[in-house]
Amino acid sequence: MTLKIGKTNQIPAFLAMQVMQDAQRLEATGQDIMHLEVGQPSTPPPDVVNSALSMALGRTASHGYSVALGHPALRQRISAHYQDWYGITPDWNHIAITPGSSLGFAISFLAAFDAGDHIAIATxxxxxxxxxxxxxGLVPDLIPARADQAWMPDLEALASSGRLPDGILLASPANPTGVVIADDDLAEICGWCTRHGVRLIMDEIYHGLTYGGRGTTALKFNQDAIIINSFSKYFCMTGWRLGWIILPDDLVDNAEKIAQNLFISAPTPNQFGAIAAFDCYVEFDAHLPRYQDNRDRLLAGLPAEFLGQHAPADGAFYLYTDISAISSNAGDFARRLLHEAGVAVTPGADFDQTEGGRFLRLSYAGSRHTITTAIDRINGWLTTIK
Ligand SMILES: Cc1ncc(COP(=O)(O)O)c(C=O)c1O
Structure with a gap:
């Protein structure tokens, strides 16, 4: 008898994670792989953060649950971080600590929308x-963002499409393009959402990773927005699985109930350890020149046909590049690059199911050695396949 399985079997896999798994399998057989597939810093957080975690492990309170929205001390420190960076102090009671921002999205979607609602996302x-x-059961409305429009989603086209979505989810800096929304444009987008009654969810997890000034938060311009952030990128704590949401007043209760029932609380010792991360801006900022240098090396060292249309990449640590001059099948190309040259990259189909077959995403969060070796290997391999 065939037993029922959920329709979630139709959900596509997350290709970056699959490439990482394939790369790790090859490494287990002794192959040397350069990892440019997953967006995670190759450097650990500073020692004071690790010591704060070790000390937390010595406290009995760390070994139980925290309250569902997270330990007040961390939520208060995050509120102070907004004062440090943006000059605003959100009410810490509106801040929820989540197991990675990934669960922050789940909470936000469940708190603000119902099955069948539409959320616009940039593609x-x-x-x-x-x-x-x-x-x-939510419906993603894909708003195209193209290289010739600086990869910005066209909201006026959305407004004139006849059906406004219930929500819109945007990221700045964005993954995979690295595009940063300028403060003026962000204010405009926030105003557009208010005028049209559309709930804004703003993914700010690459904040701090910008190469032309810090930029601001959407929270400044839209009090109804849900702001999502994480310790995974700027703070180099990817495996700690900690993120946060800043909730508007009308969603705090919903979010709390969902958190209670979905995961009870984020990992408690990590919450205590994470407080120390906000004393380490200098150490975290010190990684920016390396990321920028890695990006510049890729742009200077990869052949022109590998660098078709690509975004300016002025934030995050990704280069999203059109390789159609070399291959019409970026998925197959990425597989061969991994197996034949030992360089792991992510096929664009992960990010765009229509046009992504022409693109690759390269993460430049790794060490200089990773990037320079990858460039040499890509150049060497391309001469063998021509
Ligand atoms: C744009 C964006 N949002 C959210 C996430 C999820 O990150 P985490 O769950 O580690 O906070 C990622 C991870 O790469 C990302 O690129």
Whole structure:
């Protein structure tokens, strides 16, 4: 007898994670792989953060649950961080600590929307947005963002399309393009959402990783927005699985109930350890020149046909590049690059199911050695396949 399985079997896999798994399998057989597939810093957080975690492990309170929205001390420190960076102090009671921002999206979607509601997302965009929406019965409305429009989603086209979405989810800096929304444009987008009654969810997890000034938060311009952030990128704490949301007043109760029932609380010792991260801006900022140098090396060292249309990449640590001059099948190309040259990259289909077959995403969060070796290997391999 065939037993029922959920329609979630139709959800596409997260290709970056699959490439990482394939790369690790090859490494287990002794192959040397340069990892440019997953967006995670190759450097650990500073020692004081690790010591704060060790000290937390010595406290009895660390070994139980925290309250569902997270330990007040961390939420208060995050509120102070907004004062440090943006000059605003959100009410810490509106801040929720989540197991990675990934669960922050789940909470936000469940708190603000019902099955069947539409949420507009820019394409290319982070795959988990649309995949998680599909799993929850939400409908992603894809707004194209193209290289010749500086990869900005066209909101006026959305407004004139006849059906406004219930929500819109945007990221700045964006994954995979690295595009940063200028403060003026962000204010404009926030105003557009208010005028049209559309709930804004703003993914700010790459904040701090910008190469031309810090930029501001959407919270300044839209009090109804849900702001999502994480310790995974700027703070180099990817495996700690900690993120946060800043909730508007009308969603705090919903979010709390969902958190209680979905995961009870984020990992408690990590919450205590994470407080120390906000004393380390200098150490975290010190990684920016390396990321920027890695990006510049890729742009200077890869052949022109590998660098077709690409975004300016002035934030995050990704280069999203059109390789159609070399291959019409970026998925196959990425597989060969991994197996034949030992360089792991992510096929664009992860980010754009229509046009992504022409693109690759390269993460430049790794060490200089990783980037320079990858460039040499890509150049060497391309001469063998011509
Ligand atoms: C744009 C974006 N949002 C959210 C996430 C999820 O990150 P985490 O769950 O580690 O906070 C990622 C991870 O790469 C991302 O690129």
């Amino acid at each position: 290319p965009g982070y795959p988990a947005y649309r995949n998680l929406m599909a799993a929850l």
